[in-house]
Amino acid sequence: MSSNVTAVCASFKQQILQAVHNLSTGGDTLKAALYYQNSSLGSATTAYSATGEVSGTGYTAGGKTVTNGVSPALSGITAYWTPSAQIQWTSLTISSNFDAWLLYNASKSNDGIAVLTFPPQTVTAGTFTITQPANGPTTALLQVS
Amino acid sequence: MKVATTKGEIEADELDIHDVTQWSDNARVTATEWFLNGELVRRDVWVNGLRPVKVGVTCEQ
Numbered sequence: 001m002s003s004n005v006t007a008v009c010a011s012f013k014q015q016i017l018q019a020v021h022n023l024s025t026g027g028d029t030l031k032a033a034l035y036y037q038n039s040s041l042g043s044a045t046t047a048y049s050a051t052g053e054v055s056g057t058g059y060t061a062g063g064k065t066v067t068n069g070v071s072p073a074l075s076g077i078t079a080y081w082t083p084s085a086q087i088q089w090t091s092l093t094i095s096s097n098f099d100a101w102l103l104y105n106a107s108k109s110n111d112g113i114a115v116l117t118f119p120p121q122t123v124t125a126g127t128f129t130i131t132q133p134a135n136g137p138t139t140a141l142l143q144v145s
Numbered sequence: 146m147k148v149a150t151t152k153g154e155i156e157a158d159e160l161d162i163h164d165v166t167q168w169s170d171n172a173r174v175t176a177t178e179w180f181l182n183g184e185l186v187r188r189d190v191w192v193n194g195l196r197p198v199k200v201g202v203t204c205e206q
Contacts (some may be wrong), residue, residue, distance in 0.1 A: 118172040118192045126189035144200040
């Protein structure tokens with residue numbers, strides 16, 4: 001089993017209280033980076049790092065900018081937010097197993113927000129796409145309640 | 146229809162196509178593998194995130 005674990009970065013929770021992040025549309029630039037299996041990503045991850053990040057044709061270090069067309073919303077006692085478009089790499093080749101992506105804030109010292117995992121994959125001269133859950137109070141990618 | 150592969154663009158009819166589906170707690174993954182004479186020449190992957198990550202839970206009094 002990989003050492004990468006799906007989790008909100010603990011540091012992000014503190015930074016919420018410090019008003020560090022702005023996930024509103026037109027706010028901070030958020031990015032998604034891909035990581036190999038056993039890169040030890042999880043709640044203790046504090047920021048983007050090139051250690052463990054994938055490399056290969058079609059992949060640029062630091063990953064892709066995440067489209068943010070919908071500002072965080074509130075429903076009852078739950079605040080929530082989801083990227084407004086899929087994250088996609090084309091003409092990509094990553095030959096070793098990777099199983100995680102890190103959502104991080106490129107406008108704020110590359111501070112980590114969350115680690116999301118999936119079954120290990122390789123990609124060969126193809127397209128890699130991450131689709132988000134629906135943006136709602138019980139389904140959004142990121143929830144605060 | 147031509148498909149871009151490690152061998153250049155190849156007609157889809159010449160390729161063997163296999164779809165693979167995997168599940169985890171967080172995601173469902175669909176991969177399409179394209180083979181030419183038994184050799185993998187393209188692999189596409191779609192990760193469908195299934196559930197949220199939650200920052201925390203507050204206790205109301």
